[in-house]
Amino acid sequence: MLISDLTLARRIELAEARLCTDVAANRLLAGNDAVVCRVDSGFAVYCGPGSPLNKLLAVGLDGPLDEDALAVAEHQFAERHAPVQAEISALAEPSAMAALARRGYVLVGVEHVLARRLDDLESTQNTYVPTHAIAPDEQREWFETVIAGFAHPDGSASPIENQDFPHDVLEAAISDVGTATGIVRYLATLDGASAGGATLRVCEKVAQLCGAATRPEFRRRGVQAALLDARLEYAREAGCDLAVITTQPGSRSQANAIRRGFTICYGRLLMIRQP
Numbered sequence: 001m002l003i004s005d006l007t008l009a010r011r012i013e014l015a016e017a018r019l020c021t022d023v024a025a026n027r028l029l030a031g032n033d034a035v036v037c038r039v040d041s042g043f044a045v046y047c048g049p050g051s052p053l054n055k056l057l058a059v060g061l062d063g064p065l066d067e068d069a070l071a072v073a074e075h076q077f078a079e080r081h082a083p084v085q086a087e088i089s090a091l092a093e094p095s096a097m098a099a100l101a102r103r104g105y106v107l108v109g110v111e112h113v114l115a116r117r118l119d120d121l122e123s124t125q126n127t128y129v130p131t132h133a134i135a136p137d138e139q140r141e142w143f144e145t146v147i148a149g150f151a152h153p154d155g156s157a158s159p160i161e162n163q164d165f166p167h168d169v170l171e172a173a174i175s176d177v178g179t180a181t182g183i184v185r186y187l188a189t190l191d192g193a194s195a196g197g198a199t200l201r202v203c204e205k206v207a208q209l210c211g212a213a214t215r216p217e218f219r220r221r222g223v224q225a226a227l228l229d230a231r232l233e234y235a236r237e238a239g240c241d242l243a244v245i246t247t248q249p250g251s252r253s254q255a256n257a258i259r260r261g262f263t264i265c266y267g268r269l270l271m272i273r274q275p
Contacts, residue, residue, distance in 0.1 A: 002117055004265040006061065009091040012113060012244050012265070013042065013058035015206040016087075020045040020053050022180035033080070037073035040066035044073030046082060047176055050169040056086040060096025067099055074103075078275045089113070090267040097269065105271040112254060114262040115244045118207070118236045121261070129195070129226035131188045133234070139178075142187050146197040147171055149213025174211060177201075185211075186230050188223045196223035200231040207235030207243040212253070225256050232260065 002008075024045050027034035035046035042058030056073065059065055077084045086100055101107075134142050150170055165173070177183065182202040188195045195218035199211035209231050214223045228245075235243050245262060247254040258264075 002115060002263050002265070004091070004263070006091050008115070009089045009113075009266060010041070010058075010061050011206060011242070012115065013061060013089055015203045015208055015244070017043045017045070017057040018203055019177070019180050019201060019208065020047065020055055020057060023047050023053055023176045026179040027176065035073070035076045035080075037069065037076060039069045039073055040064075044070070044077070044084065046077060046080060048169075048172060049080070049082070050165065051173050051176070052165055052170070053173055053176065054082055054085060056084055058089075059086070060088060060092030064093055065096040065099045067103070070103070074273065081275050083275060084273045086269075086271040086273070088269045088271065090269060097271075100271050100273075103273065105273040107269060108272050109270040110249060111246050111268045111270065112249050112264050113244065113246055113266055113268055114254065114257050115242055115265050116257075116260070116262045118232065118240055118243055121232055121236050123233065129188050129190060129222050131186050131226050131230040133230075134185045134187050134197075138187060139185075141194055142185050142197045143171065143174065145187065145194040145215060146174065146211065146213045148215050149196060152216045177211065184231075184234060186227050188214075188227050190218050190221060190223065193218075195221070196227060198224070198227040198231060200234060202235065202238050202240055205240045205242065207231065207238070207240040209243060209245040224253060225260075228256060228260055 021036050021043055024034040024036045024047050027047055037044040039059050041062040044056045047053040074084055086105055088097060180201060184200045186198045196214035201208040212224055212227060232243055245257050
């Protein structure tokens, strides 16, 4: 049985942080604006105007919040007229939440972090919704499929689908994620058409399942369940021992994950400080 504790939270939160720092580092190498600031156990990352990857992550996991380091990061964000979104594990040091509130951060939401071990994963023979890892010449088709899903949220998919990001900002962020190491993208098809897409990232034996969306006309037909199964199979074969997914509390995505053996490990508080 998967036991939720601070050790597990550190592993999951740092994997998430490394995804964002990878993207920021690649943006800097490409000559684009980006910021990475170390803040105690985690990072503050800026990946461009309005990017959903602009976050304060994995802080408060090794003791009290380092407010001096945070002040440096806040200054970097303020110079770019960008709010700071803190994503704080509910297992983090309680004083970290109090410090953020004192500094003007406001609670705007909660998401659930779910995980499952992969050593007991049972293979599934999915014949009802074909899925495959995309080839290089399928990148545009994958993008169009996922963007179409995000453009018509139904409250059932990943947290990003339920936030209002402009089309160009969302596409830029999804493109940026593709530059991180360990990324594999999947496409599902139905009736001869692309029905849904999803992303998997492998980081130090942690499989991060993210970026999942289904075109509106193909919903309620098992697309996300099929994409979930395909990514879990890949993760196990790649040597991962842990799979992680983030969902909206009570969503259909959460129900799908629980049916596939995931456990709700902890909540993640979303707190924002305006510039």
